[in-house]
Amino acid sequence: MPPNLPRVSASVVIRKSSLQPVFDNLKAAGFTLVGPTVREGAIVLDEISRLEDLPLGWTDEQQPGRYRLKQTNEPYFFGFTVGPHSWKQYLHPARLPLFAARKENGNWAFLPPQTPPPHYAFVGVRACDLAAISILDRVLLGGEFRDPHYARRREQVFVLAVNCGHANPTCFCSSMNTGPRVTEGFDLALTELPEAFLVEVGSEAGSEMMKDSAWEPATAFELRQAAGVFQQAEREIVRDLKTDDLPQLVYDNLEHAHWDEVAARCLSCGNCTLVCPTCFCTTVEDTSNLRGTMAERTRLADSCFNRDFSYVFGGNIRPNIRSRYRQWLSHKLASWIDQFGTSGCVGCGRCIAWCPVGIEITEEVNALRAKAAQ
Amino acid sequence: MSVAFPAIEVRSPVDPMLPRPAVIQGVRPEAAGVFTFSMAFANPADRAAYQFQAGQFNMLYLPGFGEVAISLSSDPGETQLLGHTIRVAGNVTRALSRLKVGDVVGIRGPFGSHWPLEKAAGRNLIIVAGGIGLAPLRPVILSVLTHRDAFGRVLLLYGARTPGDLLYTREFGRWREAGLEVNVTVDVGDENWKGKVGVVPQLFYFVRMEHKNTLVLTCGPEIMMRFVIYEALARRIPKDAIYLSMERNMKCAVGFCGHCQYGPNFICKQGPVFNFAAIEPFFGKEDF
Numbered sequence: 001m002p003p004n005l006p007r008v009s010a011s012v013v014i015r016k017s018s019l020q021p022v023f024d025n026l027k028a029a030g031f032t033l034v035g036p037t038v039r040e041g042a043i044v045l046d047e048i049s050r051l052e053d054l055p056l057g058w059t060d061e062q063q064p065g066r067y068r069l070k071q072t073n074e075p076y077f078f079g080f081t082v083g084p085h086s087w088k089q090y091l092h093p094a095r096l097p098l099f100a101a102r103k104e105n106g107n108w109a110f111l112p113p114q115t116p117p118p119h120y121a122f123v124g125v126r127a128c129d130l131a132a133i134s135i136l137d138r139v140l141l142g143g144e145f146r147d148p149h150y151a152r153r154r155e156q157v158f159v160l161a162v163n164c165g166h167a168n169p170t171c172f173c174s175s176m177n178t179g180p181r182v183t184e185g186f187d188l189a190l191t192e193l194p195e196a197f198l199v200e201v202g203s204e205a206g207s208e209m210m211k212d213s214a215w216e217p218a219t220a221f222e223l224r225q226a227a228g229v230f231q232q233a234e235r236e237i238v239r240d241l242k243t244d245d246l247p248q249l250v251y252d253n254l255e256h257a258h259w260d261e262v263a264a265r266c267l268s269c270g271n272c273t274l275v276c277p278t279c280f281c282t283t284v285e286d287t288s289n290l291r292g293t294m295a296e297r298t299r300l301a302d303s304c305f306n307r308d309f310s311y312v313f314g315g316n317i318r319p320n321i322r323s324r325y326r327q328w329l330s331h332k333l334a335s336w337i338d339q340f341g342t343s344g345c346v347g348c349g350r351c352i353a354w355c356p357v358g359i360e361i362t363e364e365v366n367a368l369r370a371k372a373a374q
Numbered sequence: 375m376s377v378a379f380p381a382i383e384v385r386s387p388v389d390p391m392l393p394r395p396a397v398i399q400g401v402r403p404e405a406a407g408v409f410t411f412s413m414a415f416a417n418p419a420d421r422a423a424y425q426f427q428a429g430q431f432n433m434l435y436l437p438g439f440g441e442v443a444i445s446l447s448s449d450p451g452e453t454q455l456l457g458h459t460i461r462v463a464g465n466v467t468r469a470l471s472r473l474k475v476g477d478v479v480g481i482r483g484p485f486g487s488h489w490p491l492e493k494a495a496g497r498n499l500i501i502v503a504g505g506i507g508l509a510p511l512r513p514v515i516l517s518v519l520t521h522r523d524a525f526g527r528v529l530l531l532y533g534a535r536t537p538g539d540l541l542y543t544r545e546f547g548r549w550r551e552a553g554l555e556v557n558v559t560v561d562v563g564d565e566n567w568k569g570k571v572g573v574v575p576q577l578f579y580f581v582r583m584e585h586k587n588t589l590v591l592t593c594g595p596e597i598m599m600r601f602v603i604y605e606a607l608a609r610r611i612p613k614d615a616i617y618l619s620m621e622r623n624m625k626c627a628v629g630f631c632g633h634c635q636y637g638p639n640f641i642c643k644q645g646p647v648f649n650f651a652a653i654e655p656f657f658g659k660e661d662f
Binding site: 101103108110112144247251254255282283288292295297304309311322 | 388389390391392393394395416435437438439440441463464476477478479480621622623625626628629630631632633635637638640643655656659660661662
């Protein structure tokens with residue numbers, strides 16, 4: 001048993017079964033493990049504790065409007081890309097109590113929630129999703145006001161990242177410069193080799209969790225093998241989004257007829273905003289007891305595709321699908337850049353796979369560009 | 375583009391979503407379905423810390439009903455009593471309208487940008503308001519009256535649908551005495567109305583104002599502001615001398631909820647008061 005822990009920035013190798021002691025170390029350190037697992041025909045995120053919870057031998061096949069699981073019977077724990085879930089559901093929950101109000105002697109007191117959120121260890125974070133977390137950081141912590149609920153969850157998170165070894169036709173992280181290789185912002189990063197995991201150590205906390213994992217320094221052969229893994233993923237990425245004329249292309253064509261053409265296909269269902277790892281919009285819900293002496297305010301996930309999202313007295317500002325799709329795409333790819341200094345898109349392709357009619361954000365931009373040039 | 379991973383500041387921030395209790399000190403009816411609350415924070419520390427600028431707004435919270443964005447309509451020089459002029463428009467404002475002196479509501483704020491009073495010193499002002507749009511401009515008027523010598527000519531062009539919808543009419547006399555040129559119109563008069571009839575932008579036809587060294591501050595329905603801008607530009611007032619206050623659906627007022635986006639702007643952060651030159655590419659775009 002190696003007495004020492006690997007140093008930060010080292011690359012080491014562990015047997016695949018030695019990921020279990022890493023999980024055990026995380027649990028012993030008080031973390032709630034969240035990672036990919038198979039449920040209802042998809043690879044979703046849920047609380048996990050054992051290696052067997054991971055989707056060993058499963059992969060996903062994704063196309064516009066299509067997501068299917070397939071059994072490969074190959075010894076890969078992370079042989080898939082991204083599913084419908086993303087880490088925002090843990091960092092920026094879809095339902096969150098904001099505060100309670102209690103009436104005492106005719107006066108209202110406002111009481112913030114007392115239960116501290118769990119310390120999460122995220123297992124299997126892809127490069128695109130790591131970029132999405134850093135975008136949420138900018139949105140919710142980077143401004144004049146900081147979201148304390150997000151901050152409390154975020155500052156505790158342990159990130160066990162995974163490099164992608166293959167890509168789906170929906171993937172375009174290389175266009176958005178977010179992947180497929182994980183480069184920063186992790187505590188540990190795995191690259192899955194046929195017989196072992198190559199582990200890059202990104203932090204002190206990461207190093208400590210390698211205790212009892214029987215790690216060995218990576219050999220030149222293993223490092224070359226690992227490089228082959230994400231090079232393979234890179235080669236498989238076929239989708240491309242040109243970004244150098246954004247945001248101006250969108251701003252210049254806000255009234256282009258192409259938006260009508262997309263609107264004829266878009267159902268305004270909001271699936272894209274649900275699966276998007278960076279869509280952050282919320283609404284609030286107010287409830288009270290029948291006597292009106294206790295009330296609660298709850299934050300709920302919201303979508304700019306909802307009809308009343310833009311409601312002001314007198315009507316909805318965006319009353320049709322044309323204006324709502326335009327809002328979503330122009331925010332994601334254009335105004336996000338002005339607001340937060342980064343695109344709101346990481347190229348994960350979820351909105352393409354989970355759109356029931358297979359609308360592709362990349363193709364809509366290409367079509368707008370082509371038509372605007374005519 | 376490459377995404378940098380920012381260092382996370384560990385301190386837990388103050389919760390900007392948590393309201394502070396305030397007590398209604400006065401209720402004044404203004405017009406049909408419009409009333410003004412004077413409010414004071416229940417906690418002396420909140421009272422002492424609170425400051426606002428003309429054009430900013432608060433979120434008023436009524437437990438169990440919800441929260442609404444309401445402009446401050448009182449004098450920014452007086453922060454012990456905060457004025458909010460509210461029109462009954464939905465569930466929350468209707469519930470607010472039933473409150474009495476001594477009742478408690480939650481306040482978060484102040485939020486947003488303000489009218490450019492610092493740029494207005496030494497200049498002429500044309501204040502153009504429609505209906506409830508006079509409420510966020512009243513702090514400007516009250517500041518001007520307090521420091522009247524600091525400004526040139528100050529015109530108020532104000533209108534509402536009917537004479538019964540005009541706000542603050544009992545103050546017009548005092549405003550005129552203090553050197554404010556008050557011009558009023560209504561869309562539709564009644565049997566007692568002896569003033570002008572017509573929409574607000576038409577008031578430009580009745581006044582003369584030098585275009586140099588003049589700022590236009592306007593708040594009202596977007597369609598009204600569109601024609602106010604048209605009239606101002608026709609009088610050679612430059613685009614960057616026109617300021618307008620915009621409205622969009624708003625849930626959080628701190629840039630988290632995404633509802634009030636207006637192109638690259640959040641109405642709650644860069645707005646509600648915008649320089650027209652800054653939002654011209656988006657202003658008036660259909661369903662935007």
